[in-house]
Amino acid sequence: MFFSEHLSKELLAKYGVPVPAGRLARSPEEAERRCAEIDAKKYVVKAQIAAGGRGLAGGVKFAATPSVVTDEARAMLGSSLVTAQTGSAGELVSAVSVEEALDLAENYFIAYVLDPATGTPMLLASSEGGVDFEERSKSDPNAVKSILVGEDSAETRTALADFLAGVGITDPEPVEILLSARSAFETNDMTLLEINPFAKTNDGKWVAVDAKISIDGSTLFRHPEFESIAEAQGLSPSEMEAQKNNINLVKMDGSIGVVVNGAGLGLATNDMIFDAGGMPANFMDIRTTATSFDIAKGVSLLLAEPEAKVILLNVHGGGMTSCDTVAEGVSFAYSRSERHLPIVARLAGQNSEWGNRILRERRIPVETFDTMTDAVTRAVELAN
Structure with missing residues (x-):
């Protein structure tokens, strides 16, 4: 869930990060x-x-x-x-x-992300911030440096000061500001905190000139203060409806509707679709708290998309989401919809055999495959 710049800076200011x-x-x-x-x-x-x-x-x-x-x-x-x-x-x-x-003397790129290996906030920094940063970073992979930033301590402060000096920031004040930003990142379950540019003005003040943050949507139950922001941030009606039904959904421009449990699996599935020459119609992440009725709502939203030509069901059952729960949701959606797109299904893990049996016996127009590669290839064939 992305926040606009104004909301991002409003939140950062509460933690002591200076903004214009x-x-x-x-x-x-x-x-x-x-x-x-x-x-x-x-x-x-x-x-x-x-x-x-x-x-x-x-x-x-x-x-x-x-x-x-x-x-x-x-x-x-x-x-x-x-x-x-x-x-x-x-x-x-x-x-x-x-x-x-503001009149700026120096511009830097600063961002916090979560290191997947350790779960520790990782600080990214570059000596060249501004609107052209993304293009410059693509042409020079070494333009961005990174460091893991632990809890506030003398050791952390020394390491952070040395790291910042390596990108050209030698003033002591940014250490304090970036530790405050780290606190905001961790406390609010952010997945991204980007400050670009993080700048020094002509009169020597440091300020977050522009900022963008993203909150992990699955943690909203811990942050009821963000619910109204989610509703007002410009999500499409279908994306908002999905959020209400324990599904993270992002609309895209392709023709393959994607039903996936887990953000990582969802990203991998979409990457495979692109590599195979197809275009996903959406990104989907079925949350672990989703019921079969929630999943039915998500599938119904995809069936209502006029550009969608096929549904790719890629599920790895485990934990709180089993394959038969997802299959039941698909069955509910198809029983209520007049539009029955072909489904290409790859189910693995907990109750996968039972999930495939549900799809077949409910007379869903489905083709099943054992591997992700085969399923993606077939979905792209049908979409094209």
């Missing part, structure tokens, strides 16, 4: 009024969407006066901003952030 003075506006007139509250010499207007890449797509505009702020806000609000991360449909701009424009 800014206000949210949902109309051009409100944007102009916000200028008086900020009392800045110059301003920047930023489209508030969950996707990144706004700067290169016209979603960030500088303005010298409040009247120019009004004009820029009017141009953005109500438009669909298409970036490298939104897909061709873009993302609706329903709000803008009006901020103080």
Whole structure:
């Protein structure tokens, strides 16, 4: 679950991470009024969407006066901003952030992710931040350095200071700021905390000029304060409906509906579809708490997608989600839908034989395979 820039910085500020003075506006007139509250010499207007890449797509505009702020806000609000991360449909701009424009002396890229091997927050840093960072990092794999950052201690502070010096940050203040950011990352179950740029202003202050965070959607039961944010962040109706039914769903532009339990398996399945020449219609992660009725809802959402031509069911039963539970959900969905897309199924693990039997005996239009490769290959054939 991605947060917009304004919400990301609002949360980081609560942990002591310095951010520019800014206000949210949902109309051009409100944007102009916000200028008086900020009392800045110059301003920047930023489209508030969950996707990144706004700067290169016209979603960030500088303005010298409040009247120019009004004009820029009017141009953005109500438009669909298409970036490298939104897909061709873009993302609706329903709000803008009006901020103080700062004069920057140094720009850095900073991010926290979770190290999968140790479960420890990993800090990524580069000496070159800004809107062109992603392209530069692709051409130079050594542009980004990393370090595991443990709990606050004298040893951690020394290691962090030495690491930052290696990317050009020698001031002591960023150590404190990045430890505060680590606390925000861990406390709020983030999967990503990106600050780009993390900058030093001409007057020597360090500030998170832009920020983006992602919260693990499966931890929302620990964070009821984020539920309203999830509803308002620009998810499609089908994605919101899936969230309510214990399924993480992200719409994509392809023709293969994917039903998978587990985020890692879901990502691997989508990668295999791309490698085989196909295009997934979605990313899906059936949470461990999902019932067969929840799964039925998720499958029904895929059946309702007009671009979907086939359903790829790739499930590894285990823990709290068994193959027969998923098969029952598929059966429920097909019994309630007039659209019966062909299914290519690969079931493995707990109750896989029983799951395959359910699909066959309920007269679901299914072909079963023993391996992921064979299932993906057949799904791509049917979709094409």
